[in-house]
Amino acid sequence: MSTQSFFSSKEEGLQSLSPVVSARNLWKSFPGVEALKDVSLDVFPGEIHAILGENGAGKSTLLKILYGIYVPDRGDLFFEGRKAVITSPQDAVKNGLVLVSQVPQLIDTLTIAENLSLSLRQFGYVSSVKKVSKFLLEKGKEYGVKIDPDIEVWKLSYTQKQLVEVLRALLLNAKVIAFDEATTLLPHAEKEKLYAFMRLFKSKGGTVLLVTHKIPEAMEVSDRITVLRRGEIVGTVKTSETTIDQVRHMMFGERLSQLNSGRYEKLSREGSETLVVEDLWIRSDYGAYAVRGVSFSVSRGEILGIAGVTGNGQLELIQTLAGLRRAEKGKIRLRIDGSEINITNKGSTLIRRLGIGYIPDEPVKKGISLDNTIEENIVVHPQLSRLLINWNKVKNLTSDLVREFNIVTPSTSSRAKVLSGGNLMKVLVARELTVSKLALVAYNPTRGLDEVSARYVRKLIVSKAINEGMCAVIASEDLDEIMEISDVIAVMNSGSIVGVFRSGVSREEIEKVMVG
Amino acid sequence: MIEEVLNVILAMSPIFVYLYLASLGNSLVEKSGILNLAIDGAYTLGVALVFTLLVYVGDPTLALLITSFLIGLLGVLVAFLTTKLPISHGAVGLSIQFIGYGLASFLAYPMSLRVRAEKISLNTYPTVPEVVLSFLILSLLISVLINLLIHKTKLGAAIRAVGENPAGASALGVNVLKIRVIATFLGYALIGSASSLFLLLYTKNWQEGLGMGYGWISFAISLSSGRHPIVGIATSAIFAILIRYAYVLQDILVGYGINISNFIVIALPFMAAVLIPIAVTAIPQLRRRFAPPKHLGKIFFSEERSV
Amino acid sequence: MRLIVVKRVKTSSLHFIGIPVLSILIGLVISTLIFASIGVPPDLFIKEIISGFQSPQTLRYFALLTILGVALMMSFRASIWNIGAEGQMIWGMLAGGYVALFVAARSMYVSPSELPSYASMPGVEVLDASPVKPVISILLMDPTLGKLLMVLFGMLAGGLWALIPALLKAYLDIDEVATTLILNYVAYQLFNHLVSYNLRGLSVQARQFFRTDRMNSALLFNLIPGTSVTVQEAVMAVIFFVAIVLIYRYTTIGLRLKIIGSNPQLLRSVGVDERKYILLAMFLSGMLAGAAGVSISANPGIGKLEKIANVVSPPTMNLGYTAILVSWLSMLDIKLVPIYAYVVASLFQGSSLLQSEINTLLPELSLTGAALTYVPIGSILIVYVVLRVFADYSIRVRR
Secondary structure, eight states: OOOOOOOOOOTTTTTTTTOOOEEEEEEETTTTTEEEEEEEEETTTTEEEEEEOOSSSSHHHHHHHHHHHSSEEEEEETTEEEEEEEOHHHHHTTTTTTESSSOOOOOSSSHHHHHHHHTTSSOOOOOSSSHHHHHHHHHHHTTTTOOTTTBBBBGGGGHHHHHHHHHHHHHOOOOOEESSTTTTSOOOHHHHHHHHHHHHHHHHEEEEEEEEEEHHHHHHOSOOOEETTEEEEEEEGGGGGHHHHHHHHHHGGGGGGOOOOSOOOOOOOOOOEEEEEEEEEEHHHHHSSSEEEEEEEEEEEEEEEHHHHHHHHSHHHHHHTTTSSSSEEEEEEEEETTTEEEOOOOOOHHHHHEEEEEOOSSHHHHOOOSSSSSHHHHHHHHGGOOBBOOHHHHHHHHHHHHHTTTTOOOTTTSBGGOOOOOHHHHHHHHHHHOSSSSSSEETTTTTOOOOOHHHHHHHHHHHHHHHHEEEEEEOOSSSHHHHOOOOOEEEEEEEEEEEEEETTHHHHHHHHHHOO | HHHHHHHHHHHHHHHHHHHHHHHHHHHHHHTOOOOTHHHHHHHHHHHHHHHHHHHHHOHHHHHHHHHHHHHHHHHHHHHHOOOOOOOOOHHHHHHHEEEEEHHHHHHHHHHHHHHHHHOOOOOOOOHHHHHHHHHHHHHHHHHHHHHHHHBBBHHHHHHHHHOOOHHHHHHTTTOOHHHHHHHHHHHHHHHHHHHHHHHIIIIIITTTTTTHHHHHHHHHHHHHHTTTTTHHHHHHHHHHHHHHHHHHHHHHHHHHHHOOOHHHHHHHHHHHHHHHHHHHHHHHHHHTTTTTOOTTOOOOOOOOEEE | OOEEEEEEOOOOOOHHHHHHHHHHHHHHHHHHHHHHHHHTTHHHHEEEEEEEEHHHHHHHHHHHHHHHHHHHHHTTTTOOOOHHHHHHHHHHHHHHHHIIIIIIIEEEETTTTTHHHHSTTEEEEEEESSSSOEEEEEOOOOOOHHHHHHHHHHHHHHHHHHHHHHHHHHOOOOOOHHHEEEEEEEEHHHHHHHTTTTTTOOOOHHHHTTOOOOOOOOSSSOTTTTSSSSSSHHHHHHHHHHHHHHHHHHHHHHHHHHHHHHHHHHHTTTTOOOHHHHHHHHHHHHHHEEEEEHHHHTSTTTTOBBBBBBBSTTTTTTTTHHHHHHHHTTTGGGHHHHHHHHHHHHHHHHHHHHHHHHHOOOSSSSOOEEEEEHHHHHHHHHHHHHHHHHHHHEEEEEE
16 A cells, blocks of 8 residues: 555645644654654644554654654654754744643642743743732633632642643643643543534634544544554545545554454353452542442453543552552452452452452553563563573563564563563563463553554453453453453442443443543 | 750751751752752762861851852752763762762861961851851741742742653753752752851861761751751751750760760761651651652653753 | 764663773773872872782772672662661671670680680680780680671671661662661761770770770681682682572572562562562672671781771771772673672772872872772762763764
8 A cells, every 4th residue: 555645735725824833754763663754744724633543653753753852863843834943842832832642741749820830931930829820810711711720730630630731732822732642531521522622722723733543533523634554644634525444444554454343252151250349448649539439249251341531540449459559448359169268458469379460550660670671571470480480481481472462572581671662561461461360450451552462462351251261350541442342341430330331331321421 | 944945046056057958958959859869978078178268268158158159060960960861860979979078088188287287277157146146047047938939939839840740840841951950059059058067167177077977967857857948947956956965965864874875976866867767757647748759869861852 | 963862772782891991991080180180190090000900908809899799789789779888897897796706705804823824725815915914715616617607697787787778668668878878877886886885805905995805816717828818708709699690590589689670660560579679688788798897807907896986987998888889880780790899999909009109109198098999989980870871872963
C-alpha cells in the first residue's frame, strides 16, 4: 500500500488560508525504534484536525515535537508560515500552541492558582499568589466556569483537572489547543462537553489538534483526519468524505486480517467460587476512603472486569487484591480444593506463592527493572527461582516467552532498557501470565501495547481462564477491553460497586452508571 | 525569672543562629528538589573560608558576606550539575563534600599556622548581647521573609513545583534550571553565613576539621521540621539548648550518680540528629505533614533534554 | 546551535574502562594544579604518586580497600549509600579489641616479685615491666580460635551498627546518607568513651594516655615479611571477594540484592519484601567493614585502641570514605574492585609519601594529611560523577 496522500487542494475555504501549524519532513528515532519517518503535516486555522493511529504509531511523538518536549532528528516546524525552533513547551506556548494531555500536568500539592501562576507570564516572580487567585476568579466568571482557585489540585477529580488544563490554554491565548488522548479516560457525558467546547473554540477562530486512537471519536468531532501508521503518514482525509472502514484500513493496512474483532466465545461457567471479597474498605494515599464496602466473588475460570472512570477506587482495589495495600475493613478469601484461605492483609509474598499473578499500574516503573536483563526480570519472580539460579533453565524459559509473545529484543540477556515500551510490557505480562495459576489481578493489562499485542494478551487471558480455570479481576480504563473479555462487569463509582452486568449489556448502560 | 529566660536565650543564640540559618538554607535547596548531601562540605569550607578571609580583610561582616557569596556560587554549581545532567544527586553531593573538606584544610591550615606564629588576633564578633541579639533577630526576620516567599509568592510556588514535579513544572512554563539556581544560591548563601557565624560568633578560632558534622546536624534539623522555615525555629532551638547545656546536664547526672563522659556530651547533638528525625517520621501525622518533596533527589531527565 | 543529551542504546566497553581511567587522570591533574598553587612542585607530586604504586606499604591498603570496596559494593549495588563504613569499622575495632583484650586474653597486675615467674610461663606476655605495677597479659585460649573470634565479633558489631540506619531506611524511609554519616561521628565518640573508660588499659602508658593495653602478640595478625600487610587481611580479602562474586551470580538472594538497586518496587510487586533485603544488604556491608576494622587494630604495627584526637584523622584512616572511590570507579562491577583497590591504595600511599617528602624538603608548606587525601579523592570523584553520565548518555549537537 503506497503512502499516497489523499490531500486534495480543492478543499473549500481552506485553500485560501495558510496553515497555522506545519511540520515538514520530521524524522525522530529513539534507542531501538524509529518513531517518525519523514512526517509532514499541515493544520489549518479554524479546523478540528484528528491525528489517528494505534498505540506506537507515533502520534504522541509528533505532538511532543510540536510542543517542544522532543527535538526532531531532522525536519522543521512552521507556525503561521514562519519557521520556528521549538525546544521547550514555553517556545510552543509563545507560538500559540498549548497541549492538554491525558495525564494532567499539574502539581498536585499546589493550588490551582499556584499552578496557573507558573504559566501566566504577566505575573512576575515576586508577585503574590493572591493576586493570581483574584485574576482567576474574574476570568472564570468571564468564561462561565466556576472554580475555586485556592483548592489544592489533588482534591480535584480527573475531569476537573482537565478543565483546569483547558482553562490554562485559554488564559495563554492559545491559537491551537492540542489534546493528546485527553478524552480517552472521560465518560461519555464529559466527552460530549469537551467536544462542544472544541466546536465553540473553533467557531471563535481557534484550531484543535486531537490525537486519538479511537476511530469513532475522530469521526464524530473532526473536520479532517490524518492517519499515522508505524511512524509514517498514511494520508489525510476529510471526515465528511470518508468511512470508518476506510480509515481503519489506513490505520492497520495489511494487518487488518490479524485482528479478529468481536467478543470471545465464552462458555458460561458453573465453576465454584474461588475468590471472595467481602465488604472491603480501603484508604487511598491521601487518607480518604477510596474503596467503600466492596463485595464480590469470582468463580473458577471467570473474568471479572472492573469498569469505571479513573480514580474511583479501582486502583486501590487491585493493589489490595495483590497484597500491596492494606484493607482497613473486610475480608478477602480464596477457596482452593475445598479449603478456604484468608488472604486479607497477609502480604504479597503469600499471595504470589498461592499462584496469583499481578500486572500493576505503571508497569515499567513497578514491574520491570530497566537496568537488569530480560532473563533477570523473568527469574526475579519467586515462583520461578529457587535458592540457587540455574541459568540454563532460565535462558530456555525466557527464549520460549520471547518467541511466544513476539518480544522484539537483541537477545534474552539484553538489558531491559533497550526494549521499547510495548515490548517491556510484554515481558511483564509474559512473566505474570506464566505464574498465574490460580488467578490474575491486573490494572490496564494492555496499556501502551500495539493493537496486535493487546489482542494477543487478551486472548491469552481468556484462554487461560477457559482452559486452566484461572480466574481474573481486571480493571481497565479501556471500556472496550472490559467489554471484550469480561464474563461479569462491575462498575465502580466513588469507591462502591454501582452496577453489575453480565455479557450482553450495552455500552450506554454501563456508562450511565459510571457517571451517575 | 524573665532575666533567667533572657540569659538562656542569649546563651543559646549563637548556636541557634549557626544551626538555624544552615537548616533554612538546606530547606530552600531541598524544596527545589535537590538532595543536599554536599551540605557538610559546604559548611566546613565556609568556616575555613571565613577564617582565611578574616585574616586578609580584617572586617568580620565583610568576610561573612564574601563567604556567603562564594558558598552561594558553590550551590549554583550543584544546581547546574543536578539539573543539566542526568546525574545522581547523592554522587554530586558526596563528591563536593569531600572536595569541601579537602579545600577547607588546604586553605585554612597554613593560615592557622601563620596566625599562631605571628600571633594575629582575629577580629571576630564580640559576644556581647547587642551583637548576639541582632543576629538572632536578623535570623528570625529572614525566617519570616523566606516563609512568605515560599508560601505566598509565585517564586515560592515555582520552587515547590520544581521539587514536586519538575516535568510538570516545565510543562507549565517554569524554567527549572533558573528556579533551582535561585533556590540554591540563596540556600547555600545562608549555609555560608551560618558557617561563618559558627566561627565569628561562637568558636572564634579555627582548627582542622572545624565544622565537620554541623552541616549534618543542620540537615537533620531541616529534615525533622519538614523543611518548614517556622517549624525549623523550634527544632533548631531544641538542638541549641541541647548543645549549650549539655555540660550542665552532665553535672546534673553526676549528682544522680550517672557519669557521662565528655565524649558522650560531644556525641549528644549527633545522637539527637538521628533520634529526632526518627521521632518525627515514626508519627504518621507528622510524617505526612513533613514529607519531602516528591521529586527530591530524583534525576530530572525526560527522554531527552537540551543541555 | 544546541547541545542535547540523549540516552544511549548500548553502553560500550570503551566507556566502562575509559571513564574511571580518565576520571583518575583528570582528577590527579586537578589536584596537582591545586597543590601547585601553594607551591608543591608538580613533578614531586607526580613522582610520589608513582612511588605509591611501587611501595610495599601499598599492599596493606590494597587488602583493606578490597575488603571495604566489596563491603560498599554490597550496599551500593542495592542503591543504598553506605557512607558509614568508618563507624562500622570502628565498631569492628571495638568488638575485636574487646575479644582480644578481655576474652581471648586478659591483662592483669602482678606484684613486682611475682613478675619473673609469670614471665616465664607459656602464653604470658609482659606488657609493662615497670617496677611499681607491672602488667602481664595471659592468653586464655588457642590464638587461632582467638583471632577467629575477634573477626567474627568484629563482623557482628559492624553489621549491627549498620543495621541501625538500615532499619531507619527500610521502615521509616529516612535517607541513609545522613544517618550513616552522622553515626560515624557518634561512633568516634563512643569509641573514645569506651577506650578511655571501659576498655582502658592497666599499663602505665595506657593510664597516662587514653588507650587500651597492647593486645597479646599471639593474637595479633601476622605480617607478610617485607610488607605491612598481614596474612589474615590478604586471606579475608580473597575470601570475601570470591564469596560475594559467587553470591551475586548464582543465588537468588544475590539477584534480588542487585534488583533492589534498580527497582525496589519490582521486588515488592512480585511479592518479595524489599525491606528485608535493604537490611540484608546493609548488614553484609557492615559486617565486611567490621572485619576491616579488626584487621586494622590487630595489625602488629598498631595492636591497640587509642583515643581519637581529632576526627579528621581517625584510626580508620578515612578508608571508609576512600573506599567509596573504589566502588564507584569499579562502575559497580564487583570484579573490578581489586583493580581499583590497588589503584586507589597506590594513590593513598603516594599522598602520604608526598606528605613526608614535603615535611622534610619544604617544611614551610603546611599541608595536612586530610588535605592530601580529600583533595585528590574529591577531585577524582567529581570528575567521575560528571564523566559517568557519558556511559549512559551521549551529547549530540543540533544545528
